[in-house]
């Protein structure tokens with residue numbers, strides 16, 4: 001079991017309020033990801049759940065029990081950090097088994113659990129090595145293995161992949177997804193990489209300046225952003241924003257259209273413009289256009305296209321794909 005309930009969590013450092021009343025329910029077995037811009041309070045929230053920080057006010061419950069005054073080691077959680085935090089003088093095996101050893105577990109049980117975790121993470125060949133003799137990706141797997149052997153109620157991950165190179169990030173991401181499925185464990189994960197958030201999460205929590213902007217499944221956030229902030233934060237390249245007045249919409253202050261929800265033509269279409277830059281990404285082509293009517297917009301086309309700077313083009317939004325936001329930046333019904 002590993003459910004989590006946060007109620008009105010506030011955290012201030014002096015007069016600087018970093019978390020401004022966070023309410024969140026995490027169900028047993030869920031994979032929840034906190035995303036948001038740098039400094040929005042993601043790590044502080046995770047550390048508050050772990051007990052490494054005390055909330056200024058509010059309640060943290062794990063499996064229905066208030067843990068606000070329970071020491072981190074007694075909360076039934078395991079945390080995996082970006083920095084791995086492995087002991088350099090211990091072997092991989094001893095690093096993974098240390099928590100159990102300190103808790104007084106019998107040797108046979110430690111052997112068994114470390115063996116299973118090592119197997120799950122393909123770490124068997126490295127058990128006798130020390131951390132310095134491993135790659136970054138292998139070290140991070142050891143840190144994850146160390147968390148697994150403790151069989152925690154909650155796994156907390158603080159940007160675990162951010163020290164890895166791009167290819168390794170993808171592999172380790174897949175491994176974490178597989179691990180989540182096989183362990184059926186509750187995982188809470190902080191990242192500012194929205195691809196990680198979109199691919200791993202059952203539920204994404206978008207934070208901004210210490211507050212939750214929206215909670216939803218990845219596709220909820222992508223298809224139905226509640227406000228301009230979420231619309232602009234989720235999706236890459238970013239959603240285009242156009243003043244409603246420019247499109248003759250008197251109710252909407254802002255209209256959003258995703259780059260992939262537009263067609264481009266050399267002959268005709270809704271918005272005439274001039275190509276200013278083209279990015280050929282192989283699978284996609286990103287075209288930046290200056291349009292007198294709607295300003296600078298980004299269009300994402302599937303496949304290879306031979307547009308070039310100074311080409312005159314017409315962009316046409318897909319019917320029904322526009323998002324309308326009101327004066328308060330919230331989506332209009």
Ligand SMILES: Nc1ncnc2c1ncn2[C@@H]1O[C@H](COP(=O)(O)OP(=O)(O)OP(=O)(O)O)[C@@H](O)[C@H]1O
Pocket residue numbers: 013018036037038039040041042043044045192
């Ligand atoms: N110990 C501290 N004392 C004072 N201010 C702090 C402390 N720890 C964090 N802060 C401030 O709290 C705010 C939130 O920090 P936090 O690390 O939670 O952000 P974050 O969303 O995880 O950012 P990042 O993505 O850059 O890691 C920041 O403005 C930070 O400067």
